[in-house]
Amino acid sequence: MEDHSMTSEYIHTPHPGTGPRRLGTVIGGSHSSGVDVKVDGDSSIEDIRVGSHVTIRSTSTRFFGMITDVSLKSTDPSLASQTQHSSNQLFIEILAGTTAYGVFKVRPRLVLPNVLGGNSEMLSKVRSVPVHFSPVIEASEADYATVFGQEDGRHFWIGSPLDIETKICLDMNTFVQRSNGVFGKSGTGKSFLTRLLLAGIIQKTDAVSLIFDMHNDHGWQGRDRERGLRPKGLKQLFPSRVTIFTLDAQSSLRRGVQFESEIQIPYADIEPEDVELLASTLNITDNGVQAVYRLARHLGRQWLKKFLEFSNAKDLNSLAEEIHEAPSTLSALRRRLERLERMPYLTKDSLADPLGSILDFLQRGTHIVLEFGDHRSLADYILVSNLLTRRIREKYIQWTQRAATTNQSEPRPLVICIEEAHAFLDSSIGAETTFGAIAREDRKNNITLMVVDQRPSSLDPDVISQIGTRIIYPLDNDRDIASALSGAPDSGELRGVLAGLDAQQQALVFGYAVPTPIVVKVREYGSPDSYRQLVDSAMYSASSSYDEKGRDLLFP
Known part of the structure; x- marks a missing residue:
């Protein structure tokens, strides 16, 4: 031997x-x-x-x-x-x-x-x-x-160690099996790293991603104000693997974005949970939130459309009496909900179905970026992201349950990427939201999250405990540092390591997709060489992600 x-x-x-x-x-x-x-x-x-x-x-x-x-x-x-x-x-x-x-x-x-x-x-x-x-x-x-590992069909190069020029890779198949987090203060490079990770998912796995792109960074073209660059988005790198939907066709056309279609959401799709998540943004009181649930039970699926049609005090008083609610509460609630009427992507047409087309693309293996155009308020982002995610989750649960009792295959694994994640996973409401449910229990339904945030202390602790792999850029606030490192092995030592990172491009990586914690200098993104490396590395990918069309467009 x-x-x-x-x-x-x-x-x-x-x-x-x-x-x-x-x-x-x-x-x-x-x-x-x-x-x-x-x-x-x-x-x-x-x-x-x-x-x-x-x-x-x-x-x-x-x-x-x-x-x-x-x-x-x-x-x-x-x-x-x-x-x-x-x-x-x-x-x-x-x-x-x-x-x-x-x-x-x-x-x-x-x-x-x-x-x-x-x-x-x-x-x-x-x-x-x-x-x-x-x-x-x-x-x-x-x-x-x-x-x-070495870059191959499942390992994706994300950067190099601090002391030697060699490639540090993530096992992307392992990465997508659990929810993941990218944390760091503003300006550290979270958006660039997020785009790299999404490129890795496209190249190295059979999973698909749904990216709620609040700042229009990831789909067609981003913006690097410090370097004066406009880095290419995922659609330009992988044109046959990525599709862009938009909430604002005029904005997308003005920026030269090649998109599939404009999303319109019927009032009938808005449920009380969506309004509850918007409560602080729309300044709706707790009593107002409870009234929303009563209205939905009383008026049915078209509750929002019908409620906004109550235009005078007499009708509102009658409605208040029918649902045993204070007239002043309904009057204040209606004034707050009038803001929804100014969101042009909302429609009273109950036949609009934004979900069907999105699900078709996802199950064909196409990654979707939903850009918000000029509709980039927090209210826009919360409403649309939560509403679509809730309905997609309902479908995924149906599909996985059906697969468990029939010969049908399970749905393709889905990674949902959300920025400003504290808006959905705040410690006061995170346990009750659709995103909280996904983080806690939906690995079994083939759905995970990529959570991007600069304020991890605002996230629900139970959600953070379910994040499999964390990539942390420098953070200033002690509470944010403690939350980002919570549950980590030897978190006290890692706190000292995190404190020594440069302000940009250096990040601490630990968790499920790496065998041991490591500090990496994140690879470059934005130069012609970086695009060439990204596209060429797909040639030996385990997934069918090599995109000759994308290479021809980038390097004619």
Whole structure:
């Protein structure tokens, strides 16, 4: 039998210039708090970066871990009072590395296979610690490939580590199995990363996505104000795989968008739940929300159209008496709901059916971007996104239940992408909304969410607990940081890692789709080379997403 034990040839420390640098030596630590590593004399504490990864080559085991802290130590307590020698170079050289030295903390998270060319299926969790004096070495390209995979039919390149130019990949099939979150303060790059992740779903999975594109960024063309660019949207990259619907045909035409059709929503589709979600935006009181439910029971499916036709006080008083409601409550409610009459995509035509066409495209494997045009108020976004998602969820539940009792196949997995997610998943209402139900229980119905938000502390904690993979850009508010990291392994250490990220392009990734937390420098999006890389990488995708038409349009 072949011996895969660690050999002296395998664990030798690379010579300078021949491979990853040796950074230090294990001098202590524990399984619960991580190991302490003394910086080697040939290395500098200034070169040790929190968030970087290393391998620890113990007697018979290779550990893979993240640097979570750096500190300065000394063996002589009186050293702190010897500042008068700070300009004496000889004094400094004598003490450096002996009396005064640097230490960094490593959190070992995985045990790597003891054979070159291993893969992520051969990884195991850490249940011990390396022995004293084990060498600690920078993680190599091969180490990263072993842990995070290489770009192939299911792995999608999202960026590189902080300390080496190699590709870090997400397993996209795993990614879409659960709901996911992208968090970060404004201006950090959430929209670009969201578009990259959606491109990965298109390329590497059989799932489809429905993107509620509030800012018209993801479908045809986005806007990067800082760099003065207009990055291409998903429709330009994958024209045969992506279809755009719009709420505002005039806006779409003005911007040169190639869209399928304009969405119109009948009043009859608006249910009390939609109004309840809009309550704070429309300034509707709790009594007003309860009145909406009474009106729907009393007036039927056309309750909104009929209620808005009550134009005088006498008729409203009679209606109030019929449903046992205060006339003043109905009068105030009607004034608030009149705002809906100014939404041009709402129609009194009960035959309009925006859902049928959307579902047909989704089940054919076409990804849908619904752009809002100039109708970009929060009320527009909440109403349309919640209404369509509720009806799509009802259909998916029917289809999965039918598939469980017949020979029919289950519906194609669906990822619903929502920005400003706190509007739907606020801690006060998230548990009761359609989006909250999807996050908690709808993996079984083949629906998951991609939640994008800059205020994770506003999200319902139960919803956050169901988010499988989280990608976190810098956040300023302590409550937002705590919410984004809630439930994470060693969240205290990850908080320190998050605090050290650059303001843009660096993000912390952890959860279901990666074997261990990692800080990545997110890959570029917006240059011709970035488009070429995105389209060309689909050629060896597991899904049928290679789009020759898209490549010809981008690179004639």
